[in-house]
Amino acid sequence: MAGGALGGALGKLKARRGGAPGGGGGPVGEPCGGGGGGGGGGVAGAAGGVEEVAGLPEPAPPRFVEAIVWRCRNCEKECIPVRDESRCLCGHRLKHHRKPGEAGGRAWACKQPGCKCPCFFFLVAEGSWMLRCRCKHKGVEHDPVTRRCKKPNCKACPEGGFDSPWVCNCDCPWSEHEQLVVQKRVLSVQEMLQKEAQAPEYQNWAHIQRGRDAG
Numbered sequence: 224m225a226g227g228a229l230g231g232a233l234g235k236l237k238a239r240r241g242g243a244p245g246g247g248g249g250p251v252g253e254p255c256g257g258g259g260g261g262g263g264g265g266v267a268g269a270a271g272g273v274e275e276v277a278g279l280p281e282p283a284p285p286r287f288v289e290a291i292v293w294r295c296r297n298c299e300k301e302c303i304p305v306r307d308e309s310r311c312l313c314g315h316r317l318k319h320h321r322k323p324g325e326a327g328g329r330a331w332a333c334k335q336p337g338c339k340c341p342c343f344f345f346l347v348a349e350g351s352w353m354l355r356c357r358c359k360h361k362g363v364e365h366d367p368v369t370r371r372c373k374k375p376n377c378k379a380c381p382e383g384g385f386d387s388p389w390v391c392n393c394d395c396p397w398s399e400h401e402q403l404v405v406q407k408r409v410l411s412v413q414e415m416l417q418k419e420a421q422a423p424e425y426q427n428w429a430h431i432q433r434g435r436d437a438g
Contacts, residue, residue, distance in 0.1 A: 283411060289323040290407040291331070293345045295400050298393045302400065303347060310348045312385060313340035313367035331404075333367070340367035345402050347389065354397070356385045 291305045307318040315335050320343045323330040333340035346362040347354040353361050358372050358379035365372050370384025387397040410418070 286409045287406045288409060289330075289404055291317070291343060291345065292403050292405050292407075293347075293400060294403065295391065295393050295395050297395045297399050300393070302391050302393050305345055305402075310346040310353070310363070311340060311367070312344040312346055312362050312365055312370065313338050314363040315340070317343055338367070344370070344385075347391075347397075354387050354389055357381060357388055362387075 292301050293303055293305050294301045305317060307316060309317045311317065311320065311333065313333050313335075315333050315338060319335050320331050320333050320340070321328055327334070329341065331343045333343070344367065348362075353363065355361055356365060356372065358374075358377050358381075360372050360374050360377065360380070362385060364374055365380070365385045372380035372385075389397045391397065391400065
């Protein structure tokens with residue numbers, strides 16, 4: 224009896240897994256956003272006879288938001304990511320500036336009381352260090368509207384306002400960089416995990432084994 228029951232259970236399992244490999248599924252099995260070759264988030268309808276999972280949610284459609292990027296015109300790459308905590312010439316953070324679609328005024332203008340900053344101006348900063356102008360004064364010591372130095376008797380500030388002699392890690396001067404508003408795709412949690420898993424420090428087993436053979 225036990226053998227018959229076990230055989231019946233195995234038969235039902237095979238029936239559930241039946242059908243041609245790669246059948247059904249369709250878009251449900253595609254990685255979110257249609258990203259590249261194999262693996263990804265594919266489950267249903269994948270090649271090799273992978274079992275379809277009932278009730279698997281449809282991948283959410285890609286979502287885009289307007290974002291500020293700071294990129295090099297020579298290298299054509301985003302050198303430093305602009306985040307909510309990034310500083311503006313007015314001294315306030317990006318999170319203190321109005322986002323597109325936000326009520327109350329012009330997009331990217333500062334929302335802090337009394338601040339006249341008309342538009343976020345990315346200022347390279349790290350900890351207590353902050354980008355300085357050719358006049359030797361910090362970026363936040365410049366007027367966010369005219370971009371001219373606010374220090375009394377400062378005559379070294381360029382006529383066009385804030386300009387820095389600083390050279391980026393890409394070996395290009397500050398003047399070769401530009402601030403742009405672009406449409407950025409919001410990654411799903413699944414895509415973020417996949418991106419992390421593809422990082423070199425995870426892919427290179429030698430790094431993971433580091434220290435095992437020490438001594």
